[in-house]
Amino acid sequence: MTAPPGSSGGLPAAPAPDGPEATAPPADTWHRVHFISPLVRGWIALVAILYFVGRDWFEGLFSGGSRERGPLPEGIGLLVAGGIVLGVVVVVAAAFLVSWYFTRYQVTAEHVRVHSGVVFRQQRQARLDRVQAIDIVQPFLARIFGLAELKFEVADAGESAVRLAFLKLADARRLRATILARAAGVDPDPEHPEEAVEAPEREVVAIPPARVVGAAVLSGTTVALVVAAAVVTTLGVVLETPIIATSFIPILIGVVGAYWSALNTGYNFRAATSPDGIRMRYGLLDTRSQTVPPGRVQALSIQQSPLWRLKGWYRVTVNVAGYGASVSSEGQARATLLPVGTRDEVLQILALVLPDPGTPRPVEVFTAGMAGRDGAEGFATTPRRARWLAPLAWRRTGFVGTRTALLMRSGVLWRQLVVVPHERTQSLSIEQGPVERRFRVSNLQFQTTPGPVNPRVLLADSATAWELFHGQAARAAEARRRSGPEQWMKPVPGALPAAAATGTTEDTAATADTGAGEAGFTGDTGQTRHDDAGTPQDDARPAPGVRDVMPEVPLYAPAPGGTEEPADGR
Amino acid sequence: MRREPIDPSGLEWSRVSPKYLRVRLLGWLIGSVVWLVLASVPLVLRLTGLWDSFPPPVIAWGLPAVVLVIAVWRGVLLPRQVASIGYAERDDDLLVRQGVFFQRTMVVPYGRMQYVDVAVGPLERAFGICTLKLHTASPATNALIPGLPSEEGTRLREQLSARGEARLAGL
Structure with a gap:
């Protein structure tokens, strides 16, 4: 442990020209991550070395005492051993330090660049407006030091495009704000181009820890535990060997691990809306803060297991291009928009992802999708003639299209509702096997970016499926023409059709005005923005350019009381 | 057909x-x-x-x-x-179909295409044909058109690239 501080003591001479704390940097300075990060990243290696050495030394202390060795040889041996250990530690630390020294990053107006590597050098450059998500991760040890890792995701579904580990938490936040502001297409303040304020956020969902515990208890893990207990007990009784109870230990370890993982990733979960998109924070020891900018959710799935039905809980997972299809618990947690929530919270999250549901009865339609069956709210289910192909699920399997999204419902015991915004449809295939042809039904499969959500419609009536197939291609093309720009706050010069000019847009503009007033947003830039805010924008999307106003929380109104937005679904 | x-x-x-x-x-x-x-x-x-x-x-x-x-x-x-393999170019998208018993028809909007592959194996080269594959942001998009005559494959690739560029729409 002595090496890193010692080495870092010699550092100021080297990185002085462009150190991390360089004062008033011009726009395109190169930065390094925080100098403690090699220690935080390499702590496992250091701990392992110290553990092995320490154990040897510790054991040697005892055995040496009992065997009455001569003090001198032991002293020399200790010195030699200590020297070797110190050497190894220094080499490891030096390796991390060199790697740290050669890793530099830069955020320009359009790109983020990272140079890394000593022997094999890598220069990576990612376009800011291609950002799919930004995470700030704080592993436990980094949290102790007040450090955080920044992850910048683009759509290639592999490793994070840019990982900066570690930065000071405040620096990471500032960097995220800068990246998001530039990615959003907001013109930088001409006087302080480096300073981008963090967009304000409004919390919409907070999950109490008790519910996270309850959700873990009511999960498949518990079922597995009960089944395992029953099997082990039965075996023990039948074979009359209580020793078999020891086989419980590995099961118990696995179960505790699963519970811990559920608790650690679901604890203190908070979702918020901000002009930069949806924000999520969660974590017990390791904390994570995710930002998914508007329009980055490719597909969304609402699931309910049989046990959760007792409490009326749902889980919401999403496909985001940058998150990929990781099966690790971390990857699953990242793709979870709501680990456990009630119906109202699910609708709230849906309203964030899909501000314009494209139907005058959103609450009824989504509720029918989550829990209903048969043709209520326009769902096209499996025709009666094909009921023997899916004797349980045929009344539930179905789909319905709104003006902005397609809803696919399936599952009787494990209920699922998949929502795909029309403009996010990648490609679509229709499939039919010989048996299905006999019953005149077809399967529809949507292709989307990798992730936990698999949007498909099974056993739909062939004629209806073809209608959807052709209609979907046209709807997707239309929705893409209407959808917001990649840089979500870039003003669009009059590209929006009259259909978007509904009552809700006026509301948005009005709230933007009041919000700006409240925030003391004055001056000439504010004035020009107000003009822009008058142009009809996508519902609940903030007015272009205005990033630091408190966002209005979009919410689906039930149909009978929904007098504010009667024009919406026409 | x-x-x-x-x-x-x-x-x-x-x-x-x-x-x-x-x-x-x-x-x-x-x-x-x-x-x-x-x-x-x-x-x-x-x-x-x-x-x-x-x-x-x-x-x-x-x-x-x-x-x-x-x-x-x-x-x-x-x-x-x-004989069941076919493709159709429409204004906004490309349709690919295949299968006799298990039939599948896939529609890929031009704006969703990320890149186009043309692959030729030794046997295909001997017969002067090629295989064209479309890639979108989803790896599950399996739009494969095998057995295209070489010049048709080249034409289709250029055509698809041009149309994809004209209608490109992010993700």
Whole structure:
């Protein structure tokens, strides 16, 4: 442990020209991550070395005492051993330090660049407006030091495009704000181009820890535990060997691990809306803060297991291009928009992802999708003639299209509702096997970016499926023409059709005005923005350019009381 | 081409080159012979008396028979399978269909295409055909058009790239 501080003591001479704390940097300075990060990243290696050495030394202390060795040889041996250990530690630390020294990053107006590597050098450059998500991760040890890792995701579904580990938490936040502001297409303040304020956020969902515990208890893990207990007990009784109870230990370890993982990733979960998109924070020891900018959710799935039905809980997972299809618990947690929530919270999250549901009865339609069956709210289910192909699920399997999204419902015991915004449809295939042809039904499969959500419609009536197939291609093309720009706050010069000019847009503009007033947003830039805010924008999307106003929380109104937005679904 | 019940109406399907059937038949022939030889090993062992105790006659005769039946079945099906492959270019999207028993039709909007692959294997090169594959942001998009004549493949690639560029729409 002595090496890193010692080495870092010699550092100021080297990185002085462009150190991390360089004062008033011009726009395109190169930065390094925080100098403690090699220690935080390499702590496992250091701990392992110290553990092995320490154990040897510790054991040697005892055995040496009992065997009455001569003090001198032991002293020399200790010195030699200590020297070797110190050497190894220094080499490891030096390796991390060199790697740290050669890793530099830069955020320009359009790109983020990272140079890394000593022997094999890598220069990576990612376009800011291609950002799919930004995470700030704080592993436990980094949290102790007040450090955080920044992850910048683009759509290639592999490793994070840019990982900066570690930065000071405040620096990471500032960097995220800068990246998001530039990615959003907001013109930088001409006087302080480096300073981008963090967009304000409004919390919409907070999950109490008790519910996270309850959700873990009511999960498949518990079922597995009960089944395992029953099997082990039965075996023990039948074979009359209580020793078999020891086989419980590995099961118990696995179960505790699963519970811990559920608790650690679901604890203190908070979702918020901000002009930069949806924000999520969660974590017990390791904390994570995710930002998914508007329009980055490719597909969304609402699931309910049989046990959760007792409490009326749902889980919401999403496909985001940058998150990929990781099966690790971390990857699953990242793709979870709501680990456990009630119906109202699910609708709230849906309203964030899909501000314009494209139907005058959103609450009824989504509720029918989550829990209903048969043709209520326009769902096209499996025709009666094909009921023997899916004797349980045929009344539930179905789909319905709104003006902005397609809803696919399936599952009787494990209920699922998949929502795909029309403009996010990648490609679509229709499939039919010989048996299905006999019953005149077809399967529809949507292709989307990798992730936990698999949007498909099974056993739909062939004629209806073809209608959807052709209609979907046209709807997707239309929705893409209407959808917001990649840089979500870039003003669009009059590209929006009259259909978007509904009552809700006026509301948005009005709230933007009041919000700006409240925030003391004055001056000439504010004035020009107000003009822009008058142009009809996508519902609940903030007015272009205005990033630091408190966002209005979009919410689906039930149909009978929904007098504010009667024009919406026409 | 034969209209299958799953076909959408009012579409002009372009068929793949007849040479592709020959390539597939050649591949089928080679594959079938190899499998048949492998499956006949127990039978040969038994008939030559080298090892007459191990494989019971049911397996010795049954294995090559099953392989033969499967091979013949696949061979009979091949012309229909190849004939079922089709693609149609529309204004906004490309449709690809395939399959005889398990039919599949896929629509890929031009604006969703990330890149286009044209691949040529040695056998395909000898017959002057190529395989074209479309990639979107989803790895599950399996839009494959095999057996295109080389010049048609080049034309289609250029056409798709041009249309994709004109309609490009992020993700």
